[in-house]
Amino acid sequence: MSEISGINQVLAEMRRLSAVAEGSVPQATDGAQPSGVDFSSLLKQSIDQVNDTQKAAGKLSTAFSAGDPNVDVAEVMVALQKAGVAFQAMTEVRNRLVSAYQDIMSMPV
Secondary structure, three states: OOOHHHHHHHHHHHHHHHHHHHEEEEEEOOOOOOOOOOHHHHHHHHHHHHHHHHHHHHHHHHHHHOOOOOHHHHHHHHHHHHHHHHHHHHHHHHHHHHHHHHHHHOOOO
């Protein structure tokens, strides 16, 4: 059951980051100024999360290979899949950033 909640948390985080990137995050309606989102810190935080996910999957895989009785094969497989999906998502974001940069650089001034 904890694997499902972990997957749901990753999906919720991906949806939240997507909404922030698209600019569709609801604005504050009570007159309070919304806090600015620094793109570089958001990108660094996302990369750190992917890195942490991959490290955790690697540790679980190593523990399972070493014969740790507390590590289940299903837990290892779910962790490896989460790490793979996170890495693919990060790669896609990088590809789109490079594409956007190239489009901007090819615009006439």
